[in-house]
Amino acid sequence: xxxxxxxxxxxxxDRPTAAKYIKGIFDEFTELxxxxxxxxxxxxxxxxxxxxxxxxxxxxxEKGTTTRERAxxxxxxxxPEGYRKALRLMKQAEKFGRPVITFVxxxxxxxxxxxxxxxxxxxxxxxxxxxMMLRVPVLAIFIGEGGSGGALGIAVxxxxxxxxxxxxxxxxxxxxxxxxxxxxxxxxEAAECLKLTAEDLTDLSVAEQIISEHEGxxxxxxxxxKEAIGSFIAEKQQIPVEELLRERYDxxxxxx
Amino acid sequence: xxxxxxxxxxxxxxxxxxxxxxxxxxxxIPHELCTVCPGCKKSVFSSDLQENxxxxxxxxxxxxLNTRQRIHMIADPDSFREFWADMSGSxxxxxxxxxxxxxxxxxxxxxxxxxxxxxxxIGKNPAALFVMEPAFMMGSMGTVTGEKITRLFEYATxxxxxxxxxxxxxxxxxxxxxxxxxxxxxxxxxxxxxxxxGGFYLAVLTDPTTGGVTASFAMxxxxxxxxxxxxxxxAGPRVIEQTIRQKLPPGLGRAESLLKNGFIDKIxxxxxxxxxxxxxxxxxxxx
Ligand SMILES: [Zn+2]
Numbered sequence: 001x002x003x004x005x006x007x008x009x010x011x012x013x014d015r016p017t018a019a020k021y022i023k024g025i026f027d028e029f030t031e032l033x034x035x036x037x038x039x040x041x042x043x044x045x046x047x048x049x050x051x052x053x054x055x056x057x058x059x060x061x062e063k064g065t066t067t068r069e070r071a072x073x074x075x076x077x078x079x080p081e082g083y084r085k086a087l088r089l090m091k092q093a094e095k096f097g098r099p100v101i102t103f104v105x106x107x108x109x110x111x112x113x114x115x116x117x118x119x120x121x122x123x124x125x126x127x128x129x130x131x132m133m134l135r136v137p138v139l140a141i142f143i144g145e146g147g148s149g150g151a152l153g154i155a156v157x158x159x160x161x162x163x164x165x166x167x168x169x170x171x172x173x174x175x176x177x178x179x180x181x182x183x184x185x186x187x188x189e190a191a192e193c194l195k196l197t198a199e200d201l202t203d204l205s206v207a208e209q210i211i212s213e214h215e216g217x218x219x220x221x222x223x224x225x226k227e228a229i230g231s232f233i234a235e236k237q238q239i240p241v242e243e244l245l246r247e248r249y250d251x252x253x254x255x256x
Numbered sequence: 257x258x259x260x261x262x263x264x265x266x267x268x269x270x271x272x273x274x275x276x277x278x279x280x281x282x283x284x285i286p287h288e289l290c291t292v293c294p295g296c297k298k299s300v301f302s303s304d305l306q307e308n309x310x311x312x313x314x315x316x317x318x319x320x321l322n323t324r325q326r327i328h329m330i331a332d333p334d335s336f337r338e339f340w341a342d343m344s345g346s347x348x349x350x351x352x353x354x355x356x357x358x359x360x361x362x363x364x365x366x367x368x369x370x371x372x373x374x375x376x377x378i379g380k381n382p383a384a385l386f387v388m389e390p391a392f393m394m395g396s397m398g399t400v401t402g403e404k405i406t407r408l409f410e411y412a413t414x415x416x417x418x419x420x421x422x423x424x425x426x427x428x429x430x431x432x433x434x435x436x437x438x439x440x441x442x443x444x445x446x447x448x449x450x451x452x453x454g455g456f457y458l459a460v461l462t463d464p465t466t467g468g469v470t471a472s473f474a475m476x477x478x479x480x481x482x483x484x485x486x487x488x489x490x491a492g493p494r495v496i497e498q499t500i501r502q503k504l505p506p507g508l509g510r511a512e513s514l515l516k517n518g519f520i521d522k523i524x525x526x527x528x529x530x531x532x533x534x535x536x537x538x539x540x541x542x543x
Contacts (some may be wrong), residue, residue, distance in 0.1 A: 087495075110499075111491035111495050111500075112496060112499060113500070113505065116496065116508060116509055117513070117517055118517070119517070119519045120474075120490035121470030121488075121489065122475040122519055124471040124472075124490070125444065125470070125471050125472050125474070125475035125476050126475070128440060128444035128472055129444045129447060129448040132441065132445040133448050148437060148468075148491070149428075149440060149471045151439070151466070152440060152441060156444075168434060168435070169434065170429075170430050170433050170434055170436055170437040171428075171469075179351075180430070193347050193352060193433075194349075194430070194432065194433045194434075195433045195434065200455070204435060206434050206435075206438060229411075238485060239354050248445075249449070253406065253445065253446075254440060255399070255439070256399045256400075256402070256403045256435075
């Protein structure tokens with residue numbers, strides 16, 4: 001498969017969105033709303049979930065499934081209040097010692113007037129700083145599109161896992177092609193150059209694990225993730241917090 | 257890796273890389289006698305512009321200033337010591353035409369990368385300093401940019417120095433792919449550790465500060481100043497217009513609207529910057 005095929009698969013309309021993962025992996029989930037500053041962003045979902053005996057905080061970018069729902073969720077592109085809701089819930093997780101599991105699936109943070117006026121850059125920057133030193137284990141799972149800073153805004157984690165067709169890129173292939181070559185039609189070529197696939201990114205130490213999609217049988221993927229997340233939590237909770245934070249810092253620090 | 261393959265053109269004002277000093281390099285100065293100000297469209301003498309720190313004497317428009325001129329403007333004489341001056345960009349992904357672009361950027365800016373780092377005294381106050389160079393690929397953040405800024409915050413944490421930073425950036429550098437996006441997390445981690453250790457960080461956002469730099473260390477300072485009319489945004493006006501297909505309100509993304517919306521502390525014109533920075537550094541001195 002070429003990079004462009006992975007990009008197409010990651011964006012496919014019938015691909016499961018975060019809601020399916022949450023339902024398929026966790027034993028219960030209670031959604032919590034609002035950033036306590038401005039509003040509640042439906043593109044960013046968060047809440048408390050139970051996995052067997054343990055509780056975790058889940059943060060997810062949700063694209064929606066029906067046309068109406070997709071529009072209502074702004075196709076998974078969050079506003080600043082979405083990033084602030086995510087941070088509020090992550091700080092809550094820290095307070096109660098719950099690990100944080102994020103599901104990343106966004107074309108990018110929303111680019112619009114309100115987003116700028118309410119500080120999209122400041123909201124993401126704040127998440128990057130705070131997530132780096134969040135005193136609980138953090139796991140980011142890329143399930144579809146990983147659009148630049150909008151993805152990173154909930155992905156400063158101890159580990160990054162990527163579904164086999166998920167991608168993670170500094171810029172969309174179309175954006176890259178139109179800026180560099182003034183030709184959005186060369187997106188396939190740009191996708192190749194950007195090294196955005198799960199395989200590329202594990203090679204570059206940006207991601208730690210590739211998750212099989214079992215040829216579209218996502219129930220198997222959910223079952224695998226249920227086990228794998230459980231093991232991740234058990235393993236990371238053994239590590240003293242200061243060491244966990246040092247390892248998280250070093251994971252990003254060594255990328256040069 | 258091809259790090260250091262393209263030797264940085266020697267600036268004849270700089271005696272050596274290690275002992276670099278803060279004299280202005282007259283490289284971005286237009287050779288023509290007159291410059292047309294993009295603000296008021298009037299023709300101004302280039303010499304007048306230079307004497308006025310590249311601020312238009314007619315309308316006060318702040319034109320882009322290169323790194324060395326900026327350091328000269330705020331540093332106490334002979335106080336700047338440059339760190340990691342030799343670090344230059346490499347092409348980690350083998351991206352088409354990137355090596356040529358790096359070489360062209362070096363020639364255009366006479367800098368080895370898009371940020372200059374070191375230590376300085378400003379009004380007798382010691383500080384760690386970074387200044388981004390808009391003439392180097394529009395100040396875009398590659399791995400070397402991120403590494404130098406991270407090292408500076410780590411150095412300042414260790415030495416108990418405050419950090420003063422001038423940002424100017426088109427965002428993360430796409431030719432280094434995800435490695436450049438990761439610099440947002442890396443620099444933010446370094447700022448966070450520095451901040452948790454009690455360090456004082458003052459940022460001056462200059463035109464343009466956008467994308468991944470706005471969404472990381474530009475917005476993470478304790479005190480955020482900006483130059484008048486500087487474009488400071490996450491997404492640029494053109495991207496927004498393409499996304500929402502409507503005309504933007506005037507002033508969106510400009511320093512004045514960020515001040516009004518509560519995202520920066522103060523707009524400080526160039527001629528007042530040294531005094532302002534010195535005052536803030538003094539207010540946060542620990543000795
Ligand atoms: Zn003018």
